[in-house]
Amino acid sequence: MLQKNIFLESEADAWFERNHAAVSSKDYSSNDSLTSAIVGLIGDASLDVSRAIKVLEVGCGEGRRLEWLAKNTGIEVYGIEPSQKAVDLAISRGVQVKRSTADEILFEDATFDIVIFGFCLYLCDRKDLFRIAKEADRVLKDNAWLVMQDFYSKAPIETDYHHLLGLKSYKMDYKTLFDWHPSYSCYSHQVHHHGSTKFTDDPSEWVATSVLRKSV
Ligand SMILES: C[S@@+](CC[C@H](N)C(=O)[O-])C[C@H]1O[C@@H](n2cnc3c(N)ncnc32)[C@H](O)[C@@H]1O
Numbered sequence: 026m027l028q029k030n031i032f033l034e035s036e037a038d039a040w041f042e043r044n045h046a047a048v049s050s051k052d053y054s055s056n057d058s059l060t061s062a063i064v065g066l067i068g069d070a071s072l073d074v075s076r077a078i079k080v081l082e083v084g085c086g087e088g089r090r091l092e093w094l095a096k097n098t099g100i101e102v103y104g105i106e107p108s109q110k111a112v113d114l115a116i117s118r119g120v121q122v123k124r125s126t127a128d129e130i131l132f133e134d135a136t137f138d139i140v141i142f143g144f145c146l147y148l149c150d151r152k153d154l155f156r157i158a159k160e161a162d163r164v165l166k167d168n169a170w171l172v173m174q175d176f177y178s179k180a181p182i183e184t185d186y187h188h189l190l191g192l193k194s195y196k197m198d199y200k201t202l203f204d205w206h207p208s209y210s211c212y213s214h215q216v217h218h219h220g221s222t223k224f225t226d227d228p229s230e231w232v233a234t235s236v237l238r239k240s241v
Contacts, residue, residue, distance in 0.1 A: 027152075028148065033107045036189055037109075053093045062172050063094060063172060081130070081132065081164065082102070082143045083105055083143065084107075086108070086143070087106075087114040088102075088114070091103075091104055091120045104121070104123070107125065108124075127145060127160065127161075128160060130164050134164065137164050137165055140165050140171050141174075149195070166239075168238075171237040173237070175233065176233075177233035181195065182195070182197070210238050211237050215235075217233075
């Protein structure tokens with residue numbers, strides 16, 4: 026069975042149950058490196074601020090980052106997430122989240138000014154990666170931003186997922202899903218410690234935050 030179906034069936038809710046307490050006490054304000062990257066883009070002159078800026082987070086969990094962004098920056102926020110429990114909680118917080126996975130983004134073409142991959146790609150089936158990239162490209166407007174944060178490794182690595190036998194966790198340089206394409210250029214790519222913005226020499230702790238510009 027595909028990993029995404031196991032997440033949709035049970036593992037995404039199990040992830041939610043295991044992590045809800047930690048997520049509740051996490052700071053999702055602009056002190057968070059991913060939120061801070063989004064805040065930086067909202068101020069960018071390339072976004073048409075005369076219309077509402079629409080942001081999608083793929084794998085948004087219970088929507089706390091999106092909730093903070095909506096309250097503090099006035100943007101319109103949307104998410105997709107496979108956990109029904111996380112979706113219900115996000116909706117109760119006023120975030121419009123649909124239950125789905127990254128390979129099937131249930132929104133119209135050219136809807137978003139910013140698409141965020143919020144630390145979910147390491148859980149995605151490798152055979153879905155082309156579809157995942159195509160879906161993000163489809164829902165992004167022509168001149169828009171893509172922000173990715175995930176485990177980083179120069180060469181792809183596959184390891185066992187600790188919580189369920191048979192599932193895998195994947196590290197790679199996720200910006201390469203897009204930056205080969207002439208319409209995408211990498212605006213910034215920061216490799217840092219998992220949990221802080223500081224660099225570490227320990228590759229097992231590497232996380233990358235990559236900001237890409239789609240210019241058509
Ligand atoms: C590490 S959490 C990150 C949650 C949130 N973005 C954050 O930064 O707090 C990973 C999330 O990805 C979700 N997920 C798992 N498989 C996914 C898939 N194929 N597509 C989209 N999201 C997925 C999980 O249910 C979980 O909520």
